[in-house]
Amino acid sequence: MSTIFGIPAPALYGQILIGLINGSFYALLSLGLAVIFGLLRVINFAHGAQYMLGAFAAYLLLNYVGIGYWPSLMLAPLIVGAVAVVIERTMLSRLYSLDPLYGLLLTFGLALIFEGMFRYWFGAAGKPYSPPAQLAGGVNLGFMFMPIYRGWVVIASLVICLGTWLLIEKTRLGAYLRAATENATLVQAFGVNVPRLLTLTYGLGAALAALAGVLAAPIYQVSPLMGSNLIIIVFAVVVVGGMGSILGAIVTGYMLGVLEGLTKVFYPEASSIVIFVIMAIVLLVRPAGLFGREE
């Protein structure tokens, strides 16, 4: 059996694949954050909570309404997106004229409230959620046993990332959005309803987080803490990619996922900090991030 740096090659392929799977989640979550920051200049600390809400929405839909995984994939993001729209309209929109720090504090506070509520209702140990029957089981790839569901997550995440990128970079709606960030007054003068655009953007970002939550529900325990465990890593991904850069968030998400996976083989104890070490290095060398523009 061939080895690479003392690790059998098949084991290494397996770890790279797993890194890609985890990277899918990082990419999906940082994508939503990057969209919100890029267009609203809001640092959305509630993103982890919105991811958790997505997973819980799927759990609640299944156990109280009897709605399964596939419809939840649509419904949960819609519900969480709607909640986010209300939050944006009633609270967040009042803070746009102030320092971005206020938006950060508001969303951080909201995240704590949501987490606390769900911990009170459901406990910290979380709730079980099974993958849909069509995606249960796995295939033996020779070098590793690949759960079918994880393969689905990678594909779904790629499609969503690509779709969002196309929506913002290539469509008329996306062009309005980008223009509104550059110069809101001018775009409004052309008859575009800018506040509504911003509301929709926040809703979209939150819906992306919720979608990631539904995708995660069959893999991780559906727990009130699942978001806060992930959010800090995702922020590091966004910073490394370049705040607000959508492509940067996607590419960095996958890249750091793989890197973290490899760290787990060579030096497992460091796996929880490797992303932050990279963040520190990137900030020193390229303060705007790998894909960010200097302002």
Next chain:
Amino acid sequence: MKILKKALFALSCTVMAQGAYAQQVSDNVVKIGILNDQSGVYADFGGKSSVEAARMAVQDFGGKVLGAPIEIVSADHQNKPDVAASVARQWYDTDKVDAIMELTTSSVALAVQGLSKDKKKINIVTGAATTDLTGKQCSPYGFHWAYDTHALAVGTGGALVENGGNKWFFLTADYAFGYSLENETSKFVKSKGGQVLGSVRHPLSANDFSSFLLQAQSSGANVVGLANAGLDTSNAIKQAAEFGLTQSGQRLAALLFTLAEVHGLGLKAAQGLTLTEGWYWDQSDENRAFAKRFMEKTGRMPNMIHVGTYSSVLQYLKAIQKAGTDATEPVAKALHEMPVEDVFAKKGKVLPNGRMVYDMYLFQVKKPEESKSEWDMYTQLAKVPGDDAFIKASESGCQLTQ
């Protein structure tokens, strides 16, 4: 006659006065602090339900000891030893707390026990696992009540080795508790003729275990020992099923897993697991009655941490009663001497190193179709006698016993 009456009156006065003076309670209140994780990964393992269990013990004792009221205070240590130490210091120095209990998370328990030893205060640990509490870092005023890593290793490890699980690989949480659990289990497995092929250390609250599980899968071991706890163990079990570990002939040993986590994981994912606990609600009428009361207050069934906390508070109050004071030295002496006989432990005894010895049990998690109600989750496989489950005081490495 008159003189006799007067003499009697005087006599009774002195007796009463003596009584009042002998039964001393400092500050006229006995304060017990429950310090544990109330918001993190171990919030269901102990958490606020442990505080409720402590209140039940106070209620069952009658609400007063030596005529003084009993008060329970609680705080969240967030699994951080520094937070725990500063809360403990404030409790002892300014809030007049007499004893601290529960103390989930080994690193926290060791920190608070060290502080309590310096301040000459009693602490009783139910939530933490490391045997160091009654070993290298033992305290004359420190007690370890519900379980420890040795008992878990003997219970779960022993059962699996006997059934042919002789090659082990460990997934270990990267802190004091994980090392202690891995170490104890390794020693036990090797002493029974088994092998330990390797281990991998993961950070606390790791979300994704697939990398580690893949390493375990390719190790050639037939048992994967999960030397972690709480949400980490739940996630590892769930993902092990996903990656087909059990299909490829490996067995999972959840070394620390209680009813709270089994309930959270669900029987579908947890079925067939072998685990060691010190208490189960469906073992006797007495247990069922206690669990019913607990359920009414908390909405959940208790695990060994919750009932253990109940027992430790009750025993502490009994010790104050026996000692006739709440001063640390005499109460610690009484705690060492008195047998433990309550809903939690039968014929329990406290060793000179502070370890409370009682019988543990080996359980198997039921299949979904075998379970008759929401909390009907365990089948009892065996009883692990206390003397086998816990280390002898002389072998514990505790200075006090040499």
